[in-house]
Amino acid sequence: MTDRRRTILEGAARVIARRGVRGLRVSEVAAEAGVSTALVYYHFKDRPGILRHALAFIGDRADRYTSAAQEPTAAGPEDPRERLERMLLLEFQDLPEVRENSTAWGELRAHSVFDPELREELATAGAAWAAEVAELLTVACPGAPGPAAGAAAERLTALLEGLSVRWLSGLVRQAHARELLRAAVRLEVDRLAATIT
Amino acid sequence: MTDRRRTILEGAARVIARRGVRGLRVSEVAAEAGVSTALVYYHFKDRPGILRHALAFIGDRADRYTSAAQEPTAAGPEDPRERLERMLLLEFQDLPEVRENSTAWGELRAHSVFDPELREELATAGAAWAAEVAELLTVACPGAPGPAAGAAAERLTALLEGLSVRWLSGLVRQAHARELLRAAVRLEVDRLAATIT
DNA sequence: GTCTATAAAGCGATAGAC
DNA sequence: GTCTATCGCTTTATAGAC
Numbered sequence: 001m002t003d004r005r006r007t008i009l010e011g012a013a014r015v016i017a018r019r020g021v022r023g024l025r026v027s028e029v030a031a032e033a034g035v036s037t038a039l040v041y042y043h044f045k046d047r048p049g050i051l052r053h054a055l056a057f058i059g060d061r062a063d064r065y066t067s068a069a070q071e072p073t074a075a076g077p078e079d080p081r082e083r084l085e086r087m088l089l090l091e092f093q094d095l096p097e098v099r100e101n102s103t104a105w106g107e108l109r110a111h112s113v114f115d116p117e118l119r120e121e122l123a124t125a126g127a128a129w130a131a132e133v134a135e136l137l138t139v140a141c142p143g144a145p146g147p148a149a150g151a152a153a154e155r156l157t158a159l160l161e162g163l164s165v166r167w168l169s170g171l172v173r174q175a176h177a178r179e180l181l182r183a184a185v186r187l188e189v190d191r192l193a194a195t196i197t
Numbered sequence: 198m199t200d201r202r203r204t205i206l207e208g209a210a211r212v213i214a215r216r217g218v219r220g221l222r223v224s225e226v227a228a229e230a231g232v233s234t235a236l237v238y239y240h241f242k243d244r245p246g247i248l249r250h251a252l253a254f255i256g257d258r259a260d261r262y263t264s265a266a267q268e269p270t271a272a273g274p275e276d277p278r279e280r281l282e283r284m285l286l287l288e289f290q291d292l293p294e295v296r297e298n299s300t301a302w303g304e305l306r307a308h309s310v311f312d313p314e315l316r317e318e319l320a321t322a323g324a325a326w327a328a329e330v331a332e333l334l335t336v337a338c339p340g341a342p343g344p345a346a347g348a349a350a351e352r353l354t355a356l357l358e359g360l361s362v363r364w365l366s367g368l369v370r371q372a373h374a375r376e377l378l379r380a381a382v383r384l385e386v387d388r389l390a391a392t393i394t
Numbered sequence: 395g396t397c398t399a400t401a402a403a404g405c406g407a408t409a410g411a412c
Numbered sequence: 413g414t415c416t417a418t419c420g421c422t423t424t425a426t427a428g429a430c
Contacts, residue, residue, distance in 0.1 A: 004413080020311045022219040026406065036415055041407065043413090103310060110307035112366040113300060114217045123368055155356060155377055158363060162355030169309040171320055172351075180352055187384055201395080223424065233397055238425060240395090 005043050005053075008033045012054035017100040021051060021107040055104060059125070062101045066090060080140035084133065085185050088160055092167055092178050099168070106165050130157050141192040148195055152188040159184055202240050202250075205230045209251035214297040218248065218304040255301045256322060258294060263287055263326075277337035278386050281330065282379055285357055289364060289375050296365070303362050327354050338389040345392055349385040356381055 011033030030037040044050040112118040134153035208230030227234040241247040266284040309315040331350035
């Protein structure tokens with residue numbers, strides 16, 4: 001990808017974070033990137049094209065920071081439950097990049113209620129994420145039945161998104177959202193552990 | 198409120214459920230209600246005015262059907278936990294009115310990320326709802342500490358909204374969403390009960 | 395109160411010069 | 413590749429008759 005394209009997509013990501021997917025105006029993306037609207041069309045054909053590339057761009061960045069969380073830390077061996085908590089809590093950070101990602105993801109979800117075309121992509125990404133969480137849950141609770149871990153993962157990811165929108169709209173403070181999510185992880189892990197013994 | 202105003206707001210509720218808050222067109226509201234666009238402006242001043250009244254209208258309807266669930270059933274005395282489950286599960290019904298309400302509520306939430314003006318109203322309604330859930334939780338678990346019940350209520354309402362958007366966009370079936378929510382209620386109630394003994 | 399007709403503005407998209 | 417200028421459609425909002 002050329003630098004110009006990247007610059008425009010970065011601008012688009014900021015605009016999505018500020019106005020939402022539905023509030024995105026091509027002229028605002030151009031202004032944000034410091035180029036003319038014609039150039040945006042030249043590189044991305046039309047508004048859906050801009051949106052498609054911007055969302056892919058944002059998704060790539062998200063993969064980068066969530067998979068980084070999977071790596072073992074320098075601090076030595078870590079409790080699997082702590083690793084799961086750390087991974088999920090990555091969504092609640094006050095970094096511009098993370099806010100942009102969370103905002104875009106929430107918009108995608110909300111928009112999918114009215115736009116069936118988005119659902120397939122959303123279902124794939126969501127299933128992959130839930131599977132990752134379920135995997136970490138079974139590592140934390142070896143021997144836990146697969147369906148139980150799957151259901152727990154679905155609840156945790158749905159809860160995370162419910163909390164995410166509250167955080168992004170300023171209805172709960174970041175620390176509180178993190179605390180609620182952490183408590184939910186412990187609840188689910190304890191419950192899974194209890195099904196074994 | 199006059200009949201005409203009510204007719205227009207009912208139309209607006211259907212349009213919001215079909216197109217979303219951002220997708221609402223005044224002309225479509227008018228067509229849905231079977232009146233001219235000018236009449237819509239006459240009664241509600243401008244687009245934000247239509248939106249404001251429509252969302253209040255929808256909120257009132259939601260109050261009506263959720264508070265109805267609080268009443269004792271003819272079937273006799275009911276477990277408090279079951280009453281809580283029943284109340285929360287009301288959000289997952291395939292009735293047009295319920296879908297409209299859930300959709301509009303989800304839209305309100307999603308939109309509030311970008312529109313600070315919506316937050317106050319949302320905070321009030323959300324707090325009242327969470328308080329109701331917390332109250333039922335303490336009835337189910339007498340002696341449970343207030344803050345613990347409050348946190349459980351926040352998790353349950355956030356989870357419900359996370360599941361709601363998945364249901365409305367067809368990513369999970371209704372029965373599955375209900376099952377996940379019911380399991381979460383039991384998890385939270387059991388946990389609260391354990392803090393006492 | 396309700397309508398038809400239209401003004402005014404916003405926005406996606408393109409033409410054509412450089 | 414990049415810009416300025418503009419076209420054309422959509423949508424909000426109002427004027428004025430009834």
